[in-house]
Amino acid sequence: MKILLVGAGLSGAVIGRKLAEAGHECRIIDARDHIGGNCYTRRDPETDVMMHVYGPHIFHTDDEEVWTYVNGFTEFMPFQNRVKSTTQGAVYSLPVNLLTINQFFGKTMRPDEARDFIAEQADLTIEDPQNFEEQAMRFVGRDLYEAFFKGYTEKQWGCSPTALPASILKRLPVRFNYDDNYFFHRFQGMPKDGYTPMIQAILDHPGITVELNTTYSPDMAADVDHVFWSGPLDGYFGYELGRLGYRTLDFERFTHQGDYQGCAVMNYGDRDVPYTRITEHKHFSPWESHEGSVCYREYSRECGPDDIPYYPIRLVEEKALLEDYIAKAEATPGVTFVGRLGTYRYLDMDVTIREALDTADVFLSGVTSGTAIPAFVKSPR
The missing domain is CATH 3.40.50.720 (NAD(P)-binding Rossmann-like Domain)
Structure with a gap:
């Protein structure tokens, strides 16, 4: 045929x-x-x-x-993706894990202590989360939500997290160990x-x-x-x-002599930083060695008729x-x-x-x- x-x-x-x-x-x-x-x-x-x-x-x-x-x-x-996030004037490890929690709250908790602590932070008055914000607040509480989820989500999706479905956060976005491998897959x-x-x-x-x-x-x-x-x-x-509605991405390319940020992906959680993240591409090929570096600042916006559609x-x-x-x-x-x-x-x-x-x-x-x-x-x- x-x-x-x-x-x-x-x-x-x-x-x-x-x-x-x-x-x-x-x-x-x-x-x-x-x-x-x-x-x-x-x-x-x-x-x-x-x-x-x-x-x-x-x-x-x-x-x-x-x-x-x-x-x-x-x-x-x-290759394992180990993302970092710059938020509120400091750099943290993502996904939110035990190191993130201890650093963010200035503590030295063990896993069981951290689990109890986050349970205390969670807004348990939200019994049936109806949107992304309520789901995050129910999971991790206001402080972690505002530092790592709120501003980033507003920039990525161009709307309030209250307008997004709770299903986006399908599972607890917290690890109570020091595993910072972004993905779970074998x-x-x-x-x-x-x-x-x-x-x-x-x-x-x-x-x-x-x-x-x-x-x-x-x-x-x-x-x-x-x-x-x-x-x-x-x-x-x-x-x-x-x-059909999509979000598109704009990439602001720049080069740097040496190592610009020390990792492949750096998220920016603060709302007043216009880009969502910076990616440094040589870190996606760590088996290679390069003096120079090429990076992208990544901006999310509504997709127009002549844009490349990325996220439905x-x-x-x-x-x-x-x-x-x-x-x-x-x-x-x-x-x-x-x-x-x-x-x-x-x-x-x-x-x-x-x-x-x-x-x-x-x-x-x-x-x-x-x-x-x-x-x-x-x-x-």
Whole structure:
């Protein structure tokens, strides 16, 4: 069969590879001038540092099959994300852990003492948290909330934390030990040579052709048996019902001779600091040595029509519009919506790959059985 995949990021590459290995003819197009989507990495010409051009991407997963998959296309190096936060005139360790608590409150508590202390700080009058702020206050109390969550959240989402659902904080954001590894997952690492070579290796198959600087037009679908769309869900329909809400990011790049901040990610929790964090890219490749350094100050704002969408907002208004687009998608034969933009969900890389592999399996099974291929293998709801 002839397959058109719109987008040369992880979703398009992984689906295309599996379908090509099954004997299908896969054409992958991308409007950008490079593969990899927002995972795109390249060497900075000034410092030779490996840059995460669209912001840092750290691979972490508990899915052993996905971990084996990516390691089949590149060499991964060990990497653990250890985030710091500058707030109220001091630097602390994140996630909030025993060191953070002791330093912030000027104490030397053991785990059991800290657990009891935080329980005393928590606002237990909030029995059923209705929003992000109430959830955080119920978990950690006002002091920690205002230092580490309130200002950062206001900058990241452009609204009061009282307007955000409590579900954003799904679990207690505190550790009562000195573990400052940001992620819990078994497998964590970075591709030694960046993500671009990994994705290039996935795309390296005689059944795959890649065309960059190529924008999708509806007439392309007439020449193929099926389309996989990893662009914005509303974009496929020309935004005819309105635009789904996203936050976008602006990066202010600057260089430094030496080590600028001593860590890969430094959050800024104070509301009066306009950026949410500074990332120093050479620390994402600690096996390399560079005299120079390249950093990004990261600013979050509302996404406009010409901006790159990063974070789906998914509040009440967006969810209502999303339902309308889901109905249109499910009534449109011959196209399957995939990935972060196609399903209007924030996805980590490992989940993106898992869903791409599963989507390819559903497609191949449908071809064999003669059943219709669904618009969504993973529901956006």
